[in-house]
Amino acid sequence: MIELKEISYVRLGTPDLKMAEDFATAILGLEVGDRSKKSVYFRSDDKAHTLCYTEGSPEDQAVGFEIDSEEDLQAAASTLEALGHPVHLGTPSECSARMVKAFIGFKDPTGNSIELVVRPARSGKRYYPTRDIGITGFSHCGLFTTDPVRDEKFWTQVCNARVSDRIGDIALMRIHEIHHTIALAPGAKPGVQHINHQVKTNDDVLAAYYFLTDKHVPIMFGPGRHPTSGARFLYYTGPDGMLYEYSVGVDAIEDEATHRPRSFAFEPSSIDMWGSPRGGIANAPQ
Amino acid sequence: MTIPIIQVSYVRLPTQKIEESARFATDMLGLQRNNAIGSDVMFRCDNFYHRICFAAGPQEHQTIGIELPDESHVEPARAALKAAGFPVRDATEDECKRRFIRQGLVTQDASGNVVDLVVRPSAAGRRYFPPRDAGITGFQGIAVRSTDVAKDLVFWTNVLGAKISDRVGDITYLRIDDRHHRIALYPSNRKGILEVAFDVESLDCIMQSNYFLRERQVKVVHGPGRETASHQIFVRFQGPDDCLFAYVCEMQDVKPGDRPRQFNTKPESLCVWGSECTDVPELALSSL
Numbered sequence: 001m002i003e004l005k006e007i008s009y010v011r012l013g014t015p016d017l018k019m020a021e022d023f024a025t026a027i028l029g030l031e032v033g034d035r036s037k038k039s040v041y042f043r044s045d046d047k048a049h050t051l052c053y054t055e056g057s058p059e060d061q062a063v064g065f066e067i068d069s070e071e072d073l074q075a076a077a078s079t080l081e082a083l084g085h086p087v088h089l090g091t092p093s094e095c096s097a098r099m100v101k102a103f104i105g106f107k108d109p110t111g112n113s114i115e116l117v118v119r120p121a122r123s124g125k126r127y128y129p130t131r132d133i134g135i136t137g138f139s140h141c142g143l144f145t146t147d148p149v150r151d152e153k154f155w156t157q158v159c160n161a162r163v164s165d166r167i168g169d170i171a172l173m174r175i176h177e178i179h180h181t182i183a184l185a186p187g188a189k190p191g192v193q194h195i196n197h198q199v200k201t202n203d204d205v206l207a208a209y210y211f212l213t214d215k216h217v218p219i220m221f222g223p224g225r226h227p228t229s230g231a232r233f234l235y236y237t238g239p240d241g242m243l244y245e246y247s248v249g250v251d252a253i254e255d256e257a258t259h260r261p262r263s264f265a266f267e268p269s270s271i272d273m274w275g276s277p278r279g280g281i282a283n284a285p286q
Numbered sequence: 287m288t289i290p291i292i293q294v295s296y297v298r299l300p301t302q303k304i305e306e307s308a309r310f311a312t313d314m315l316g317l318q319r320n321n322a323i324g325s326d327v328m329f330r331c332d333n334f335y336h337r338i339c340f341a342a343g344p345q346e347h348q349t350i351g352i353e354l355p356d357e358s359h360v361e362p363a364r365a366a367l368k369a370a371g372f373p374v375r376d377a378t379e380d381e382c383k384r385r386f387i388r389q390g391l392v393t394q395d396a397s398g399n400v401v402d403l404v405v406r407p408s409a410a411g412r413r414y415f416p417p418r419d420a421g422i423t424g425f426q427g428i429a430v431r432s433t434d435v436a437k438d439l440v441f442w443t444n445v446l447g448a449k450i451s452d453r454v455g456d457i458t459y460l461r462i463d464d465r466h467h468r469i470a471l472y473p474s475n476r477k478g479i480l481e482v483a484f485d486v487e488s489l490d491c492i493m494q495s496n497y498f499l500r501e502r503q504v505k506v507v508h509g510p511g512r513e514t515a516s517h518q519i520f521v522r523f524q525g526p527d528d529c530l531f532a533y534v535c536e537m538q539d540v541k542p543g544d545r546p547r548q549f550n551t552k553p554e555s556l557c558v559w560g561s562e563c564t565d566v567p568e569l570a571l572s573s574l
Contacts, residue, residue, distance in 0.1 A: 202489055203512060203559060210560025223510075225490060232489070274490065275497035 002076045002159045004175045007140060007182075008064040008120045009049055009098070010195055012242065013056030020053040020239045027217055028197070028244060029133035033123060039097065044197055045137030048099045048121035051195070058240035061192050062105065062113040063141050065175075070102050070118050080106050083158065090115075109154050110146045111190035131211075134204035135197050139250065140180055142194040142243070144187030145170075151184055164253055165228040168266030172228055177252040179229040194235065194243035201248060205232050208246050212236050224272030228264060233272075288447035289363045291462050294427050294469065295351035295407045296336055296385070297482055299529055300343030306526045307340040314504055315484070315531060316420030320410065323384045331416075331484055332424040335386045335408035338482065345528060348479050349400045350428060352446070357389060357405050366445045367393050377402060396437030397477040399430055421491030422484045426518075426534050427468035429481035431568060435473055442469065451540050452515035455551035455571070459515055464539040466516035472568035480568055481522060481530040488535055489519055495533050496521045507565050511557035513537075515549060522563070530566065 030042035041049035090103040101119035148169040155161040161173035172180035185193040221235040233247035264270035317329035328336035367374040377390030388406035448460040459467035508522040518537035549555035563569035
């Protein structure tokens with residue numbers, strides 16, 4: 001079984017790097033950790049980066065998960081190839097572009113680009129936000145799935161994820177005690193469905209709503225509260241239509257051995273118990 | 287020596303729209319109706335017999351009920367009000383019956399807002415059972431329009447025992463117990479009860495009601511927000527008449543030794559989250 005330890009980063013291509021950087025800093029509140037000729041690296045916690053925008057196509061996306069060692073990386077590569085997922089071993093320059101010692105890239109059953117990384121860099125300096133948003137760190141991603149039942153099997157049998165709860169057939173999965181680090185969302189093709197950063201307090205979520213509205217950033221959903229994780233959330237749209245989320249208070253699953261996932265019906269109150277109206281999105285956000 | 291006051295006991299809201307007000311109180315606010323006298327319609331939200339009474343009549347007859355500790359304070363209150371130049375008379379037997387109080391003095395602040403100083407307001411026998419799950423835990427307090435804040439403060443803080451907690455411009459928050467405030471005075475060009483506020487359990491309840499009310503075309507005029515001076519989370523919305531209603535939670539207490547702060551007249555002085563009120567003159571700070 002591939003042991004995912006932590007979610008490490010998201011890489012996004014963009015045709016307009018300047019706009020992406022403006023958004024990531026002035027709107028989202030991330031800090032520029034580093035930059036190269038074609039990439040900007042953003043920090044949200046004590047990692048060297050958790051989000052990287054690169055000049056390119058918005059379809060070029062990848063989500064990185066940390067695993068323990070290069071031996072585990074070899075084992076993971078063998079497992080994936082045996083299952084029919086071609087594996088790409090990261091070249092030295094690709095590794096330094098990701099600030100990792102080593103990585104492999106492959107596609108999940110839907111076709112999402114996933115990277116398993118070893119020794120991702122941390123920063124010596126603490127994260128300092130660009131605005132008073134109260135971000136505590138990058139927390140999780142939503143991934144589109146063309147077959148939620150098939151993909152749940154992949155993440156829980158090939159990898160070490162466990163289902164915390166389901167909404168219809170959609171699984172919210174954990175790789176440590178945080179309720180979910182991977183959230184599946186129904187979709188027609190692969191892609192990152194949303195990127196979540198945690199904030200400190202409810203006040204941060206509600207103040208973000210007014211700040212973003214004032215700056216004419218489209219609010220896609222919320223402010224609301226997920227009955228699954230308990231988190232108070234706000235979804236809004238960033239560069240290239242990427243859905244970003246602030247939330248606070250994602251539950252921890254303490255009873256790892258005995259936790260049984262709950263089944264929520266696939267309906268609005270299963271996603272928001274406060275009752276906010278949806279803001280015109282085709283796919284149900286998680 | 288000020289006259290001690292215990293709490294805001296009730297408000298009487300005369301209206302031409304008693305039916306509509308009653309429906310609003312039940313369906314939107316989530317208050318529970320209690321038996322009243324004559325054409326009065328009474329609602330409760332905690333263990334007092336009533337907190338809101340809708341009565342037939344003109345808006346000028348809006349009344350704020352304030353509880354005195356007991357009968358021994360009635361004569362000193364009468365004397366103090368007279369000495370300070372505020373009109374005062376006894377509540378009639380009929381008025382006492384209709385208000386479910388044992389005794390009362392009827393007076394006015396300097397703006398002309400009618401205030402009943404009441405003794406022994408009725409408690410309710412059975413527990414409150416709300417018609418909808420609004421999460422109301424009790425009655426928080428009121429906001430009052432003032433045409434002369436300085437003179438009204440003579441009434442509330444020199445004659446009666448309220449204390450100033452904080453100010454936003456001339457908006458004055460008055461406390462009568464540990465809570466940051468129970469009565470807020472807002473400068474205005476007319477008198478009246480501006481808002482009646484209900485405590486709810488949590489932010490969850492505030493947000494659920496926010497969406498619930500908006501879905502039903504109730505006008506949310508301010509919030510959801512967090513009030514700067516008091517820390518309370520609020521959502522303020524329009525009732526069928528002039529009066530606003532609010533759900534609130536998490537109001538802080540005033541710590542001993544805290545001195546009143548002066549906030550400037552900007553929207554952030556009324557809400558730290560960034561909500562603004564443009565439709566209610568007393569809350570639209572750009573106009574002050």
